[in-house]
Amino acid sequence: MKDLKLKEQERILNQVLQYGLTKIWFYLLGILFLLVAAFFMFWFFLHDWWGITLFILLILLGFFIIFRNYYLWKKNIFYITTHRLIDIEQRGFFERIVSEIPYDQIEDVHGKISGILGMVLKFGNVYIQTGAGRVKIVLNNIKRPLQLQQQINELRERYLSKYNYDFSGDVVSVIADKLYELELPDLYKVKKVLDNRINKLGK
Template sequence: MNIVKKINLNEDESIVFILRRHAIYKFVSYIFALTILLAVAFFVFWLLAQGPFGNVLIGGGIFLAVIVSVRAWHKDNGNFTVITSARVVDISRKGFLKELVSSVKYDNIKDIHIKKSGLSANLFNHGTIVIETKSERTILELEKIHDPLQAQTLIEECSENFARNGKLKDQDAIYSAFIKSIPDLDEERLYEVKDFLEARLTELSTEKLEGKIENDNQE
């Protein structure tokens, strides 16, 4: 399974973390399958004595255990959430042939909160992370996530980094456009730019000096 192709990862985007369902849900299915096999093994001689009907029950029990195990493996490997540097992508398998891929970009996230209910959720520390979008049309629910508080913090940190990098890119774009426009400016506008830059540099120097004085006073 190529996650990069599955989520259509962009060139300037990287995978930060992958969230999966709590392991307890996988183990419950495997334990159920093992219980079926143990039951078949325990009654195997009695079932064999029942003739064709017993053979059918043995075969049916083994087949059911295999189906439960394969389904658990398929569901565990097919349901996960990819946290990238630009968005949250949730991949959910609704069956053996049906898959749903949903994504929300960080700049479209309105709120992130956690839902935990029941003894199991509090005992084994798992829950649902709910991501609401600004448009309020999309609500992404990441279910049965282990340590949802840590996962929520990770998503929020990635969102903050995305916003910070976006501002830096905007500044770079403005600077690049400004530099390219300088040769096209006439003398009058160049002097206006010069006066503005000198005034701005004076402001920055004053702010820096005031900050240094304040730090010295605190020490």
């Protein structure tokens, strides 16, 4: 949330994380290392420095697996805002990929639930496509993917009905509304164009 810079008048409507139960195997692996270290603790301590070293390594490895799994789960977030979709993909401690799609660039959204566990626990994937049918964002192991698909489609339709105008009408109002979607660097570009146009008309 701290790294997410919202545009003017933009609000976050929903935050989506992967379904927690799909990560349970990683937690169990970390707990297994901790249990092995605890169960053989006295045996390790009887074997001098290498036994103690192995005990410490098992403890550190167990906590590392648990912490890394939790960290990646919390950092991989999908945001739904009033203006766009933002996907933050944390692939490790030092690699992060941020993708975003404005609603007017979305071509198709569809959800998929497969497998017995998916049907019982109601989790699956959501695929978001942009122009030319290219998949831009894939959300894996999301809780209630069909409801998420419906929410995105409804917000997309609402956004398009609000911001896609007929320019044969009041052009000034349309342009003024569109300016609220721009970031500061883009506004400076618009200002430069307007200044040049005003100077030409004023001569």
